[in-house]
Amino acid sequence: MLKTVSHFWSDMTLRSTVLPILAIIVLIAYFSMVNPLFFSSANALNIGRQSAVLLMVSLAGTMVILIGSIDLSVGSLVTLTGILVAMTVDSLGVGGAALVGIGAGALVGLINGGLVTMLRVPSFLVTLGMLSILAGITNQISQGRSILFMNETLPTLVNGSFALGIPNVIWFALIATVLLTLVSFRTVLGRYLFALGGGEIAAAHAGIPVNAYKILAFMLAGAICGLAGVLLTGQVGAGTPTAGSALLLNSIAAVVMGGTALSGGVGGPHRTFLGVLVIAILTNGMDVTGVNSFTQDIVKGVVIILAVSLTIDRSKYAFIK
């Protein structure tokens, strides 16, 4: 028994998959005890609705963190593309507006990736700058106000349900998770992203065009953020200039808790799904059990530090900075 435990403890892959699942079970059990209403299908759908956009953003972040970079502009990009969608949906229709949102996202990703690879500025700084730039643009074009629109197809498409009574926004996020997991493990693109994060020099020696794939990772993340912007605007029924502000920190926490290493090369979208579930259940559970929002922030912070200290693989770091 002791041997199995110590084996479990030393196998990082196993540990970082099992711990989030364990956390999810413990959280569900606890909140259900405190408030029986927590454990209901209605509340399950609530959790899904509340976290679908977070899941999309976390997936976007995962693709960049996999290559060992980071994208801090994801949250503000969702806000901006959401505003763009709200502004264009009446004239271009849902399809046109979605293209605008996703296209703008991919373009920002292209710029992020281009700056990281061409100017060789660390992604942390490039995307920190981009965060500020995008927030500024958002406020400028929206004048700091919500953008309303007349189109009814978009809200119906996002909030309606095409199957099993599950809102489409949840379907979108789930399908994105499955697709990106397939991309990560069953395509050349996915393999290359893992290789870049695991060992950039070895990857370059294997003939991988390193810079091109780095840029692709950022573009993919940007496009996913654009889609998240479409969903968010549909869900809210308006483009709001503050909508994405909480997304960044929650998404990084979710990615890392899921077991995708910030150093790159380890993890994947399926892991991030678990990380998002932990955060979503924790947030919803505290809401349902009447924990006030200030206490919620403290608890969440403690859980994040605790979770990451248990799941990160220290053998990959020479120094902890």
Add this chain to the structure above:
Amino acid sequence: MRPDAGSILIYGERVGFGHPAEAARHGVATVFQEQGLISTIPVYENIFLGRERKFSSAGLLRQKTMIREARDVLEELGIDVDPKTLTGTLPFGTRQLVEIAKAFALSRVYPVEPIILLDEPTSALSDNETAKLFDGMKRWRERASFVLVSHRLSDIFQTCDEVVALKDGQVVDQRPTAATNEEELHELIVGRQRNEEYYRETIQRQAGERVMLSAKDVSRAGELHDISLDLHEGEILGVAGVLGSGKSTLAKIIAGAEAQTSGAILIGKDRLLPGSRRDGIRHGIGYVPAERGIAGVIGSDSIDWNITLPNLSQINVGIPGVISARRGRQMTKTWIDRLRVRAPGPAVLCRTLSGGNQQKIVFAKWLAAKVRILVLDDPGRGLDVGAKEDIYSLIRQLAADGAAILLVSDNLPELIGLSNRIIVLRDGRISAQIDGPRDAKPQEVDVVSAMV
């Protein structure tokens, strides 16, 4: 680093260092080959780095005293540097002098005479800087002891009273420099009888006529000058040279991992794109780099993912960019069996494997890509005897099958044992070309004398 056994005595006192600060207290200071100064702070702060306690009162540093003392130290040693200069702005050679000053400064903090360890101090210095350093050492030895580690025998004869020769981690001899000469030292360093069986010399084949790859006047500023060579079918072409001779750079350029400043690598009529591994692979060049852990394998990836990385097009399922995990595993299993990699299965992470098995993964990656040319940079580095033997017979077998192999190595017996022909590099130029046919292998001394 701590020794596993044995002890170190200073003035008859037994000391056990586990930390540079302990060594410093006894006056022992090391001047590393990779420099040990922080380039973003002024010279005087570097000189007293880690010894600030002496200059602190009530938690504050007496900066003026530090600067004054640093200036004293530098002046006493005749080193013309302003202690307030930012360290990073000084030329390389001068920084090395500052490191020596730092060692002497120990005697200001602790009641000791410094013992200064110099690790290959001249490898990155110009002739002028070297002369300055040696000149200084002559004056400073009144007040300090020096240990000089160098592969340049001329350094040793110019500066040292006594010389210790090491071979394979053992002291071969210690004698006064006045009682020996360079040739004698060569033999001491080299000495050993070669073991033919170890390098499978009996199955060494003759190189073919066909030129598989050639280098024409390849140069890289400051590292390589006008290197030309032909690599033939079935040939193992050895490249010898000391650290800094440019041999690793040559390997990188031929493989496409680094770009040359001028000259060309040719395969048939094709000129390879400089610095493009991608083009190199397209022309059938595999590359086994010296830094296995960071450039050879990806430790956080499985054996499967490592071997298939440059071979994803072979496991395509028909839709562009989509790969078959099953066929990847099959490919991996084939190579695990063929190269006798000792691992539980294809999903095992590479970083859990031994060095020898990791090296086999690197080879497998290129063999699966069906390369006809292999560039090997020190393929036996850090491997145990058994793993080396496996790698050597693999190299021999590949050559026998007609692959052209460029073998760069620090290990002379390996180089001589395996190569059909050896090119020796010295300071970025070819200094000798030595044939190594099966039954008339050159002596190590012949190679060494062209290296140094």
